[in-house]
Amino acid sequence: MIGFTPTVWLVWRFLTDRLGANPIEETLHRLGDVSLIFLLVTLSITPLRSATGWNDLIKIRRPLGLFGFYYLTLHFLTYAVLDQTLDLEFIFEDVLERPYISIGFTAWILLIPLAVTSTKGWIRRLGKRWKKLHKLAYLATIMGVVHFYWQVKADTYWPTLAALLIIVLMVYRIRTLRPWVGSQLGRSGKH
Numbered sequence: 511m512i513g514f515t516p517t518v519w520l521v522w523r524f525l526t527d528r529l530g531a532n533p534i535e536e537t538l539h540r541l542g543d544v545s546l547i548f549l550l551v552t553l554s555i556t557p558l559r560s561a562t563g564w565n566d567l568i569k570i571r572r573p574l575g576l577f578g579f580y581y582l583t584l585h586f587l588t589y590a591v592l593d594q595t596l597d598l599e600f601i602f603e604d605v606l607e608r609p610y611i612s613i614g615f616t617a618w619i620l621l622i623p624l625a626v627t628s629t630k631g632w633i634r635r636l637g638k639r640w641k642k643l644h645k646l647a648y649l650a651t652i653m654g655v656v657h658f659y660w661q662v663k664a665d666t667y668w669p670t671l672a673a674l675l676i677i678v679l680m681v682y683r684i685r686t687l688r689p690w691v692g693s694q695l696g697r698s699g700k701h
Contacts (some may be wrong), residue, residue, distance in 0.1 A: 516544040517584075535590045541585035543668075545660060548578030548674055549651045557682045567666050572628055575647065579625040582654075586618050589670035610660035617653035623633075648683065652676055 520537060523529050528535040555571040558564070589611075594601050605615045624644055626632070633640050655676050659669035 513548075513573060513580075516540070516581065519681060534588065538588045538593060540579050541588055542654075542658065542661075543577050545581035545585055546651070546654050548574055548581060549647070549678075552578055553647060553676075553679050556681065560686075563606060576625060576628055579621050582618050582621060586615070591614060605618060605666055610657050613653045613660070614657035617650040617657060620650040620653070624650075648676075648680065652680075 520540060524533065524537070552571055552575040555567050555574070559567040562643075590596060590601055593603070604611050606612065624647055627636060627640060627643060636643065655669065655672045656674060659666065662669055
């Protein structure tokens with residue numbers, strides 16, 4: 511339930527007229543921020559679990575990732591419905607001509623199959639392929655950070671901080687994969 515707190519907060523700000531002079535833009539930006547935070551925290555779960563030995567952290571990874579997708583979907587819908595009034599021609603043109611929108615839209619598209627396959631049934635059906643598919647979360651989050659960085663006009667503090675965090679997470683991921691890659695290469699050489 512705590513994952514819905516940003517939704518409640520935004521609704522409260524809307525109802526009390528506290529979204530500023532441009533409430534749609536404010537909502538769009540806050541939803542993007544919250545989505546990126548959820549995605550970054552989701553990707554941080556494995557390193558945190560490894561560092562702390564607290565294995566129960568893994569239980570919250572899936573809900574956090576789904577909340578990241580939920581807020582990213584609300585971010586996109588705010589853009590498409592409220593900001594662009596579902597003018598599909600203009601939205602399509604925007605996606606093609608504005609790089610920060612192109613990369614953000616692509617990140618959202620990449621996360622759709624991850625959200626759909628996040629059930630126990632899909633995990634069983636896909637087997638080992640499920641883990642490979644869900645590696646797209648890293649690419650989508652990197653794209654989200656780039657979208658954020660390209661979107662801001664002056665204050666790059668938060669996008670830079672997000673970029674540094676994703677770099678740390680990628681370095682961790684690469685370092686933990688190195689022994690596995692070596693073992694796979696060793697096995698393939700024995701055939």
